[in-house]
Amino acid sequence: MEFAIISTLNGVTYGLLLFMVSAGLTLIFGMMGVLNFAHASFYMLGAYVAYAVSSIFGFWTGILVAPIVVGLVGMAVERFLLPRVHAHGHAHELLLTFGLALIIEELIKLFFGDFPVNYQMPEALRFSAFEIFGTGYPFYRMFIGAVAVIMFTVLWLLLTRTRTGIVVRAAERLPQMAEALGHNIPIVFMFVFGTGAALAGLAGAVAGAFYPTNPNMGIELGVIVFVVVVVGGLGSLKGSLVASLLIGLFSSFSVGLDWSVASMFDVVGLGDWARSVGGLLTLELSSVSATIPFALMLIVLLVRPAGLMGERN
Amino acid sequence: MTSIQKILLALLLVLLIAVPPFLGLGWQNALINVLISSLFALAFNLLNGQAGLLSFGHAAYFGVGAFAALHLMIAVEDGLFFPTPLLPLAGGLAGLVVGVVAGYFSTMRSGVYFALVTLAIAELFHSLAPHLEGTFGGEAGVSSMRMPWMGFGFGTIIEVYYLTLGWVVLCGLALWAYTRTPFGRLTLALRDNEQRVKFLGYNAHYAKVIVFAVSAMMTGVAGALLAISNETANYSLFSGSVSAQVVLQTFVGGSTVFFGPVIGATVFTLFSFLISDLTRSWLFYQGLIFVLVMLYAPTGIGGVIDHHIRNRRQLDLAKIGGPYLVALGGGILIAAGTVFLTESAEVLFGQDYAMARDGASGGFPAYDLFGLSWSPLNPVTWLVPLVLLCGGVFILIRARRVIDRLWARKDEATTADMTVGAGGKE
Numbered sequence: 001m002e003f004a005i006i007s008t009l010n011g012v013t014y015g016l017l018l019f020m021v022s023a024g025l026t027l028i029f030g031m032m033g034v035l036n037f038a039h040a041s042f043y044m045l046g047a048y049v050a051y052a053v054s055s056i057f058g059f060w061t062g063i064l065v066a067p068i069v070v071g072l073v074g075m076a077v078e079r080f081l082l083p084r085v086h087a088h089g090h091a092h093e094l095l096l097t098f099g100l101a102l103i104i105e106e107l108i109k110l111f112f113g114d115f116p117v118n119y120q121m122p123e124a125l126r127f128s129a130f131e132i133f134g135t136g137y138p139f140y141r142m143f144i145g146a147v148a149v150i151m152f153t154v155l156w157l158l159l160t161r162t163r164t165g166i167v168v169r170a171a172e173r174l175p176q177m178a179e180a181l182g183h184n185i186p187i188v189f190m191f192v193f194g195t196g197a198a199l200a201g202l203a204g205a206v207a208g209a210f211y212p213t214n215p216n217m218g219i220e221l222g223v224i225v226f227v228v229v230v231v232g233g234l235g236s237l238k239g240s241l242v243a244s245l246l247i248g249l250f251s252s253f254s255v256g257l258d259w260s261v262a263s264m265f266d267v268v269g270l271g272d273w274a275r276s277v278g279g280l281l282t283l284e285l286s287s288v289s290a291t292i293p294f295a296l297m298l299i300v301l302l303v304r305p306a307g308l309m310g311e312r313n
Numbered sequence: 314m315t316s317i318q319k320i321l322l323a324l325l326l327v328l329l330i331a332v333p334p335f336l337g338l339g340w341q342n343a344l345i346n347v348l349i350s351s352l353f354a355l356a357f358n359l360l361n362g363q364a365g366l367l368s369f370g371h372a373a374y375f376g377v378g379a380f381a382a383l384h385l386m387i388a389v390e391d392g393l394f395f396p397t398p399l400l401p402l403a404g405g406l407a408g409l410v411v412g413v414v415a416g417y418f419s420t421m422r423s424g425v426y427f428a429l430v431t432l433a434i435a436e437l438f439h440s441l442a443p444h445l446e447g448t449f450g451g452e453a454g455v456s457s458m459r460m461p462w463m464g465f466g467f468g469t470i471i472e473v474y475y476l477t478l479g480w481v482v483l484c485g486l487a488l489w490a491y492t493r494t495p496f497g498r499l500t501l502a503l504r505d506n507e508q509r510v511k512f513l514g515y516n517a518h519y520a521k522v523i524v525f526a527v528s529a530m531m532t533g534v535a536g537a538l539l540a541i542s543n544e545t546a547n548y549s550l551f552s553g554s555v556s557a558q559v560v561l562q563t564f565v566g567g568s569t570v571f572f573g574p575v576i577g578a579t580v581f582t583l584f585s586f587l588i589s590d591l592t593r594s595w596l597f598y599q600g601l602i603f604v605l606v607m608l609y610a611p612t613g614i615g616g617v618i619d620h621h622i623r624n625r626r627q628l629d630l631a632k633i634g635g636p637y638l639v640a641l642g643g644g645i646l647i648a649a650g651t652v653f654l655t656e657s658a659e660v661l662f663g664q665d666y667a668m669a670r671d672g673a674s675g676g677f678p679a680y681d682l683f684g685l686s687w688s689p690l691n692p693v694t695w696l697v698p699l700v701l702l703c704g705g706v707f708i709l710i711r712a713r714r715v716i717d718r719l720w721a722r723k724d725e726a727t728t729a730d731m732t733v734g735a736g737g738k739e
Contacts, residue, residue, distance in 0.1 A: 033425075035429075081608065085608065085611060090424065090425065091367050092611055094367070094425065094428070095560070096604065096608070098557070099561075099600055099603040099604035102600035103597065103600040103604060106594065106596050106597035106600055107597065110597060110658050110659055111658060113662070113663070223432075226432070227433075230429055234425075287444045288440070288441065288444065290440040291440040291441050294433045294437045295433075295437060297433045298418075298433040298434065298437070301426055302430070305422060305426050
């Protein structure tokens with residue numbers, strides 16, 4: 001019981017963090033058809049900018065400045081770099097963002113070193129929210145989750161309840177028609193890209209203070225975020241929320257379980273045979289927890305490439 | 314291939330055979346790596362350049378080939394009779410088998426989705442391999458020894474070099490010949506218009522599976538050659554950086570030209586061999602080169618060379634050579650400025666400098682770079698890269714304007730030629 005409740009709490013907060021990063025990625029893909037390989041680098045950039053700023057001006061300033069800086073970087077990428085390769089097709093756009101991801105990672109290593117930096121939450125936030133099974137549950141985890149929920153609500157209201165939201169959705173559906181009606185679509189694209197990057201930056205700034213902040217954090221999260229947006233459906237915000245929670249819960253539960261295929265065979269009395277075969281059959285769930293998201297992504301791509309909630313194939 | 318190209322290729326081959334015995338061990342090793350990454354990039358580009366399928370998970374087949382060869386090497390150590398020079402066959406076979414299965418599923422999708430499927434397959438291998446002790450040797454990996462065969466000891470690097478050279482040349486030529494077969498031409502058609510291929514009555518999916526499998530097979534041979542050279546391999550061969558490296562090399566070299574990837578593989582492998590000792594930022598430079606090539610020469614080095622060869626008759630070398638040299642000078646200035654700033658950043662933000670600052674009680678002591686001493690508070694230190702960058706950009710823009718004008722004039726001349734030519738035929 002203790003395991004189940006703690007795992008659920010951890011899984012939901014981790015899932016919400018994943019969602020903060022994947023929301024921007026899926027928004028950008030839905031609108032421009034660009035799979036942004038540099039998106040997870042924006043997450044890392046956010047953490048490092050927040051670290052650099054907060055060491056001088058305090059934690060909250062860092063949290064505020066990081067998304068703005070990262071958002072501006074995102075806008076610059078969309079404005080000055082992507083149009084140059086647009087004529088050569090989506091593959092080149094993808095490759096460009098891939099190259100940018102490499103550059104951002106190396107720049108971070110250049111300025112901050114190839115090791116984790118000491119980016120910490122302020123003492124004022126370092127307390128336990130409540131006692132559960134004799135141990136305190138860190139408030140900061142709840143804080144990460146709350147930031148994600150607030151962000152999702154604001155984004156949702158913005159997209160569905162405001163004029164700007166209508167223009168953005170129109171630009172996503174039929175960009176040429178929206179442009180013909182007099183809306184400045186390139187500016188809309190630039191702001192959507194910037195917003196997506198800023199969200200990733202915010203996620204990095206918030207999560208970096210809790211999880212380790214190192215130059216690998218972008219790549220580590222990046223592949224998982226790809227899994228999330230693919231499983232949820234590329235371009236679908238709701239889908240990526242569901243998929244984020246799913247992957248978050250799965251990864252927090254699986255690390256503590258020692259189920260294997262062999263133990264499933266036990267039910268029908270073939271457990272010993274399976275153990276004698278070894279290999280894949282005796283791998284424990286905890287050790288393949290990093291593998292299953294990719295297997296899930298593979299299955300979704302092959303069976304239903306539109307993902308759980310995507311509309312288009 | 315034109316006769317000039319054949320002569321050049323033969324000359325290159327003679328050099329590759331004759332020169333290495335006179336080189337040091339480090340260079341011999343570097344050349345082995347150049348050859349292996351060339352074959353890897355060629356195999357990758359069969360899929361990318363020919364069939365238009367961008368794979369982000371070719372590390373999977375590279376790694377599979379390496380492990381297959383190692384397991385066979387272990388069996389040979391234990392007394393199995395198998396000629397050492399034929400070990401890459403095991404890698405090729407393993408790559409082929411895995412490639413058929415992976416290719417069957419991944420080619421069901423195209424575009425971004427194809428890239429994601431290949432990425433997922435490679436990540437499956439990467440995340441499972443450390444847990445499979447028997448096949449991939451866990452985190453430590455699998456090791457073996459090269460066994461002597463028929464008087465060849467395979468104990469020296471030069472022997473391994475010639476073995477690698479033989480296989481790479483053989484496979485490279487086979488891949489080139491493949492693109493010349495009717496089926497190879499069909500692959501090009503798949504890239505350009507899949508719908509039409511289907512209308513012509515071909516099974517597009519099977520055709521793609523075959524191309525994928527051939528590409529994976531050759532990748533497996535490259536992996537096996539690496540395993541033979543290193544005598545060891547672990548799960549890091551499956552990592553995303555291996556897949557990324559081949560993408561980088563291929564596109565910098567030029568994916569539209571058959572031998573373009575070889576250029577990219579050679580440039581990057583030698584670059585890392587020569588530069589990685591000098592600076593820790595070489596990966597940064599590599600990324601920068603890649604992005605610059607993507608932005609300003611999307612067809613890659615090979616594509617640019619090819620473009621010039623195609624237009625060599627219309628091009629007035631005497632006229633365009635001057636502006637090219639000026640542009641090169643501008644590029645060198647920009648590169649110098651960038652390198653100066655990067656290396657300065659590396660020093661100033663490094664741990665050694667932080668300690669030096671502690672020693673100087675918080676001040677900014679001077680640092681050494683390129684044999685000179687620079688003070689961070691002296692404006693001259695920052696004026697140097699600024700002048701280099703601004704001067705370089707200025708020169709480059711001016712030279713580019715001249716070059717653009719010359720090319721435009723050439724295009725006009727070509728159109729005029731063609732009208733005259735067509736008129737003459739009538």
